[in-house]
Amino acid sequence: xxxxxxxxxxxxxxxxxxxxxxxxxxxxxxxxxxxxxxxxxxxxxxxxxxxxxxxxxxxxxxxxxxxxxxxxxxxxxxxxxxxxxxxxxxxxxxxxxxxxxxxxxxxxxxxx
Amino acid sequence: xxxxxxxxxxxxxxxxxxxxxxxxxxxxxxxxxxxxxxxxxxxxxxxxxxxxxxxxxxxxxxxxxxxxxxxxxxxxxxxxxxxxxxxxxxxxxxxxxxxxxxxxxxxxxxxxxx
Numbered sequence: 001x002x003x004x005x006x007x008x009x010x011x012x013x014x015x016x017x018x019x020x021x022x023x024x025x026x027x028x029x030x031x032x033x034x035x036x037x038x039x040x041x042x043x044x045x046x047x048x049x050x051x052x053x054x055x056x057x058x059x060x061x062x063x064x065x066x067x068x069x070x071x072x073x074x075x076x077x078x079x080x081x082x083x084x085x086x087x088x089x090x091x092x093x094x095x096x097x098x099x100x101x102x103x104x105x106x107x108x109x110x111x112x
Numbered sequence: 113x114x115x116x117x118x119x120x121x122x123x124x125x126x127x128x129x130x131x132x133x134x135x136x137x138x139x140x141x142x143x144x145x146x147x148x149x150x151x152x153x154x155x156x157x158x159x160x161x162x163x164x165x166x167x168x169x170x171x172x173x174x175x176x177x178x179x180x181x182x183x184x185x186x187x188x189x190x191x192x193x194x195x196x197x198x199x200x201x202x203x204x205x206x207x208x209x210x211x212x213x214x215x216x217x218x219x220x221x222x223x224x225x226x
Contacts, residue, residue, distance in 0.1 A: 034214070036217075041200075041222070043116075043202055043217040043220050044202065044217040046214045046216075097168040097210070098143060098160050098206055100145075102155050102156075103154050104153055
């Protein structure tokens, strides 16, 4: 059974720091991995999608890596800003339809 | 129209009642998925509809059911509500059911069961 774990559960950093969020999964047979952002009481915004054949994806200050063999992904946020404060969720797609398996998320607070 | 819209945004029900949540998918997206997100947890997959037929289901009982309509709208129905059904219900649409495309999520419907 595929399980997704995110560490840390919560993180508080001063503005400007570079930070790394971690995601691990138990079964390396994945279709793709996605990182989402969720603001309080809101839906999910897709940040990055990494296909199983890829090693990383970049968008602006965000970089996500994927290591299937070790069952790990990291989301790197450069030069963090208060507007980055949100919950970041990692999700795995293992099958041929849209069943995403999510981690519980990392709650990030960036203070000025 | 772009984006996924859900209604209602908040609602309160009592145990044993029935609820219908609605979703309007992004135009052109023929696949809709529903997720349940309990407080402090990641979303859990309920089911997926493709071209008005259910084609994938998570570990949820039959009292969770759905409908998808030709106009890109869909419904999630929950019968015999239980306290543990209190959660944020998220609808997501995509171009197809293959899993190869990014899902566009709505803002959710927050259900409280008393």
